[in-house]
Amino acid sequence: MQDRWLALEGLDNVRDVGGLPLGGGGTTRRGVLLRSASLHYLTPADVAHLVDEYGLRLVLDLRTAREIDKDGPTALARAGVQTVALSFIPEEGRALPETGDDTDPLLRHYLGYLADRPDSVVDAVRRLAAPDAGPALVHCAAGKDRTGVLIALVLDTVGVSREAVIADYALSAERIEAMFRRWTTAAGTDMPDDLTPHLPRAEVIAAVLARLDDEHGGASGWLLDNGLDPASIRRLRERLAG
Incomplete structure (x- = not known):
C-alpha cells in the first residue's frame, strides 16, 4: 500500500490505485487511475508532474456545484485536462440521506450517494472505462468519502480482493492530519482538537460492499442494474486488471 502515494507539493491525499492484489492473481495496473483530495492547492510543479510525467487526461470531480463554484477552475482544468463534474450529492438536498432506521450515519451517507445519484456514479465508471479515457484522476473534497465509495466500487468490479479494497479506502486516514x-x-484557523470523526472507518465501506453483495451480487451487479453496459465493465477490467 505504502508505495502508491504520490509526493506532490499541494496535495496530501493522492495515490495510484495500481499495485493492488487481484482475486485471481496479479495486481492492478499502475499509471491508469489516481484518487485524491481537492485540487485547490496544486502548484505549477504538481500540474507539470501530473500532465507531463503521469500523462493525466481526465479528471472526475465529485463535488457539488457549490463547492466547485467556491474554488473556481482547478489548475489542471486551466492546463487543458478534461474535467467532468459529477456530483454525488443532490444540489437541492439531503447532505445526510436517511434510511429510516438506526444505520450508522456515515453508512447512510454512503448509501445515499448510490440511492440519490446513481446516474453520476454510473457515468463516472463509464467515463473511466471509455476506450479513449487515458490516465484519470477522481477527487472530491478530502478524497475519502465520495471518492472512497466510487473507487471501492471500481476496485470491486475489476476483481481486487475484498481485503485490499477495504484497506485502500482506510489508507486515507494516514493523510487526514496533513x-x-x-x-x-x-484559512488562519485552529486545528480541530479531535480528528477522529473525520477518519475513514473500514467497517463502513465493508458494509457498503456487503450490501451490494446481498442485493446485486457485488458492485458490478449494482452498476449493471443501474444502467452501465456490460462492454464498459469489460473495458474497465481490461484497463485496470489486464
Missing part, C-alpha cells in the same frame, strides 16, 4: 493542517493554515 490535510487539516493545510486547510486550517490557509
